[in-house]
Amino acid sequence: MSFDILLKGGMLPDGTTADIGISGDRIAAIAPSLEGEAGEIIDVAGNLVSPPFVDPHFHMDATLSYGLPRINASGTLLEGIGLWGELKPLLTHEAVKQRALAYCDWAASMGLLAIRTHVDVCDDRLLAVEALLEVRKEIASYIDLQLVAFPQDGLYRSAGARENTIRALDLGVDVVGGIPHFERTMADGRASVTDLCEIAAERGLMVDMHCDETDDPLSRHIEQLAYETQRLGLQGRVAGSHLTSMHSMDNYYVSKLLPLIAEAEVAAIPNPLINITLQGRHDTYPKRRGMTRVPEMLSHGIRVGFGQDCVLDPWYSLGTADMLDVAFMGLHVAQMTSPAQMRRCYEMVTSQSAAIMGLEEYGLETGKRADLVVLDAGDPVEAIRLRADRLLVMARGRVIARRMRSPMRLDLPGREGEIDRRFRVPAPT
Numbered sequence: 547m548s549f550d551i552l553l554k555g556g557m558l559p560d561g562t563t564a565d566i567g568i569s570g571d572r573i574a575a576i577a578p579s580l581e582g583e584a585g586e587i588i589d590v591a592g593n594l595v596s597p598p599f600v601d602p603h604f605h606m607d608a609t610l611s612y613g614l615p616r617i618n619a620s621g622t623l624l625e626g627i628g629l630w631g632e633l634k635p636l637l638t639h640e641a642v643k644q645r646a647l648a649y650c651d652w653a654a655s656m657g658l659l660a661i662r663t664h665v666d667v668c669d670d671r672l673l674a675v676e677a678l679l680e681v682r683k684e685i686a687s688y689i690d691l692q693l694v695a696f697p698q699d700g701l702y703r704s705a706g707a708r709e710n711t712i713r714a715l716d717l718g719v720d721v722v723g724g725i726p727h728f729e730r731t732m733a734d735g736r737a738s739v740t741d742l743c744e745i746a747a748e749r750g751l752m753v754d755m756h757c758d759e760t761d762d763p764l765s766r767h768i769e770q771l772a773y774e775t776q777r778l779g780l781q782g783r784v785a786g787s788h789l790t791s792m793h794s795m796d797n798y799y800v801s802k803l804l805p806l807i808a809e810a811e812v813a814a815i816p817n818p819l820i821n822i823t824l825q826g827r828h829d830t831y832p833k834r835r836g837m838t839r840v841p842e843m844l845s846h847g848i849r850v851g852f853g854q855d856c857v858l859d860p861w862y863s864l865g866t867a868d869m870l871d872v873a874f875m876g877l878h879v880a881q882m883t884s885p886a887q888m889r890r891c892y893e894m895v896t897s898q899s900a901a902i903m904g905l906e907e908y909g910l911e912t913g914k915r916a917d918l919v920v921l922d923a924g925d926p927v928e929a930i931r932l933r934a935d936r937l938l939v940m941a942r943g944r945v946i947a948r949r950m951r952s953p954m955r956l957d958l959p960g961r962e963g964e965i966d967r968r969f970r971v972p973a974p975t
C-alpha cells in the first residue's frame with residue numbers, strides 16, 4: 547500500500563501498538579505493522595496516539611475577555627453574569643471574532659479539534675452569533691465547531707430572547723440551548739424546557755441546556771428535560787450541562803432521577819474546573835464540591851462528557867484550552883481514582899464527548915477522518931497525570947502542529963541528566 551503519511555509504532559488509548567497509514571484526509575489503514583511507501587514516515591514509537599480532544603461545553607463569545615471591562619472581584623457566578631451584562635453592549639463583531647480565532651489557535655495546538663460552544667442570543671444585534679458563524683466557517687478545515695443558541699438571560703426573563711433564539715437557529719446555529727434555573731420561577735423554568743425541546747423536535751435539532759447550575763437541591767429542571775426528551779422522541783440528542791443541583795439533592799430523589807435520565811438517554815456535561823470554583827459559594831464549612839454525581843451516572847449507563855466551559859472570561863480567570871486539565875480536575879472532584887475510572891475520565895474529554903456531539907467522522911478507525919493527536923505519554927492515564935505535551939496534531943490528514951521533545955536537564959552533583967517524569971506501572975506479579 548502507499549500512504550501520504552505513515553505513523554509508526556504509536557500506543558493507542560486501548561494499550562495496543564499500531565501503525566497508522568493516512569491517505570488524503572482519511573485513515574487508510576491501522577495495523578500492528580504496516581509496510582509500504584509513504585510520502586512521510588513519522589516515528590511515534592512509545593507515544594500515545596489518540597483521537598483529538600473534544601470540548602462539549604464552551605463559551606467562545608466570552609473567551610479571552612478577562613479584565614473587560616473589569617475583573618470579577620468576588621469570583622461568583624452571579625457577579626460573572628452581571629459583568630457579562632456590562633460587557634455585552636461594548637462587544638463588536640470584529641473583537642469577538644478575533645478573540646475566538648485566537649482561542650482556536652490555542653485549541654488546535656493542544657489537539658482540541660471539536661468544540662461545542664454556547665452563544666448568547668440575548669442581544670438583539672445577534673452580533674456574537676454572526677461572528678461565531680463566520681469563525682465556524684473559517685476554521686472548518688481543522689476544528690468542528692458546533693454552536694448552541696443560548697438565551698443566557700432567560701428565555702422568558704429576558705425580553706426578546708425567544709424570538710432571538712429562533713432567529714439564531716434560522717441563521718444556522720446547530721443546537722437549542724436554555725437556562726431554566728435562571729427563569730423567574732420554577733414554573734417558568736419548566737415551561738422553558740418544554741418550549742425549547744418542542745422547538746428542537748420540530749427542527750430536528752439537538753438540545754443542550756445549562757440545567758440546574760445551582761446549589762439549590764430543589765432545582766429539578768433535569769426531571770422535566772428527561773420527561774420532554776421521552777415525550778418528543780429526542781432520545782440520544784439531548785444533554786444537560788452542569789446539573790450541579792444534583793450534588794445537593796436528597797439521595798432518595800436522586801435514586802428515582804438517575805434511572806429517568808438513563809431511560810431518556812439524556813447525556814450529562816459537568817464542567818469540573820468551573821463547578822468546583824463557582825459552586826458552594828454560599829456555604830461556610832463543610833463546603834460542597836458542587837459537581838454533579840458522575841460515578842453514579844456512569845453506573846446507571848448515563849453518557850457523561852467533561853466540558854471546559856470557560857477560559858479567561860467573566861466567570862473564570864484561568865484556562866489553557868487543555869482538556870487534560872479538565873480531566874485532571876474532574877478525576878479529583880469525582881474521586882474517580884481506579885485505573886478504569888481514570889481511563890474513563892480520558893474518554894470523557896475524547897470519545898464520550900464526541901458521541902454527545904454526534905461526531906460521525908470521529909475515531910481512530912479505518913475510513914474515518916484523519917484527525918489525531920500524539921502525546922508525550924505512554925497511555926491515557928499518564929497523559930492526565932502529566933498533562934502531557936502535544937508532540938503532533940493532525941487535522942484532515944494534515945500535520946497542523948508539531949514540536950520536538952525537549953527534556954529538562956538536571957545539573958545536580960551525582961544526579962545529572964535528563965529528567966523524564968514518565969513512569970511505567972509494573973505488571974502485577
Ligand SMILES: [Zn+2]
Pocket residue numbers: 603604605664756855
Ligand atoms: Zn456554560
